[in-house]
Amino acid sequence: MTSFSQLGLAEPILKALTAKGYDTPTPIQAQAIPPVLAGRDLCGIAQTGTGKTAAFALPALDHFVRHPKPTPIQGCRMLVLSPTRELAAQIAASFREYSRFVRLSVETVFGGVPIGRQINKLRAGVDILVATPGRLLDLIDQRAVTLRDVEIFVLDEADQMLDLGFIHALKRIDKLLPRQRHTMFFSATMPKAIAELGDRFLTDPVKVSVTPAATTAERVDQFVTFVGKTEKQALLTLTLAETEIDRALVFTRTKHGADRVVKHLLAAGIGCAAIHGNKSQPQRTAALQAFRDGRIRILVATDIAARGIDVSGVSHVFNFELPNVAEQYVHRIGRTARAGATGVAISFVDEEERGYLRGIERLTRIRLEPMPLPEDFNRRKEALPKPTQAPATAQRRFKDSRAAPAAADRPKRPFRPNRSRHGVGAHKGAVTRTR
Template structure:
């Protein structure tokens, strides 16, 4: 199967070729024909499987192939939970749509709205937005969503985790009832399924991996360690210079900052990303990590949703997540695209119940590493 077999238009195929895309991933292979047919869709796939291209490519093709109903009308809305994801999706639309005349922009909080409002005023076809900033600009009457033809709710399970469901429902009231709706989520707990049922009409369901699975190329293990000894264990593991880059997850923003201070004191180049950091600081840290200026990036779950790094070898759960599906999201940062990866968890006595819930979800017990 190639992208040519999916009836992708020549300008987009040329752009995909320039990105060295030749073979669609399973989610792309199954979702693109459904979206091009105009049907609503629920797409369920683990992180790192190419979900963004699965909706971006057919959206670009559909909008390029038909004129807007009104000049400067916004025709597609992609709603996503974090700033990092909004930027990442925008970059993908730029890459795939480089040979088209369609315009897009991303709006998100943490930065001045000036340039975002200017882009909206100049006219765009595709709007990528986080819920808070979108609601803010709707209230200021800078945005009209009445002509949206295609609505995408991306990372729906993260929207639920972050408490955005109420905001999402407010935004949906601003959309026309006659539209195509695409619903993407890495996991499908009952609450997410109910939300999907309320938004979509006779959707096609595409699932390319069990919701409890991680990539088979990821080696998973756990250390049983007292909470007070976790920092010592982390520095010991990172003393192995063969570990080029590690993404470390903490449960709290304060914990992330404390960990970075410790690592820097030990001579390990590290930075943190979380919701209290400015957008510029988060982007600087992420870029430094991508180009190997930083060995360690310490992140909270919410901030990490936008991290898409090729060949990330190592994920460390400094804190065991208390939501089992979050574990799958975390370790999904490594082992992408067929590459191998390592995911290590530090489990304190008070976290053993959370670990048991994770093992029940993934269907096996994690290998225990010796201290």
């Protein structure tokens, strides 16, 4: 398919796509939309950033346009399950954009906000409900919502659902859904446990994939620096001091680790914020918006929180700590090199993490390019300020629109490491792509 008009979507949906300037479907959309319009269940393997939200949203909206029904009281016609709050909010926003010329209601429910407000919103029913599993079951237990009227069910980011321990919640939700329904199932990877979960939810599905399972973005240059555990922070601080890094995500394994990284970066005068499960929803929303607006150029995140981050212009991903689940590496570096752009992923690996690195290289079938420490690393790290020197207002710095110019206003001089003796801190010379 070369255009959305060839897919046979209803006129109000095509009008909304035209208003957004969308004309050509992405590969996952071109493969998924026709069988879904034909009524088939779908199993899709696709990373975030491939356009998969539209792959399930557009045919669902087409169904509602062609089969109008009253909104069910305290129910919903479509249920979309998401593993994180940020991703749920992002999916709901996409539905509202695509349905701007259709009279449909869209609501989002997730934890971290008062449940009473959500109960009130659901009382009259909703056409499309986007939810995280835990909060959805809370609302079901309080008899605020029922799933008996669900016509279309979407399970998004299935592999992350399992990583977060939602398997029992998903099985319970499955029992509450009607047997006669249209189901779509999406995952970035398809290990055995995910395939078994798909078998539970899907009936004779069409299977589509835009990249082979467990492969990484082709346009991401991937590097690894072997460094002592206690030296990682100094290396990160010195590397991020490069003003040419446009916008970067830094991943840690733990919430406390993310906070420690932010303290050190703020002490060095590098504007940043953390996003993780211990942050309140307003804090997470504010940090993400500041990152999206360019008021901060560094966002430090845990894997759980990062699933909802869909920000254009991320030039670099830093794995401050390698994930202990190899598939998570695929998700992390998929945050860069979107919409045809290129990106750089750099992993800091200490002695204890070498086993994780071997697992990642086996899974991705790629050997990360070694990148030595900067030649003057030991001297430069001693000059770095300590976290106690951070100003008291540093945590609020990203709220100040003057803290950093928007990404679009900064000169484009992309930092790209090379394999020379200058190490990670070097930005001159050509980059050698991963083998």
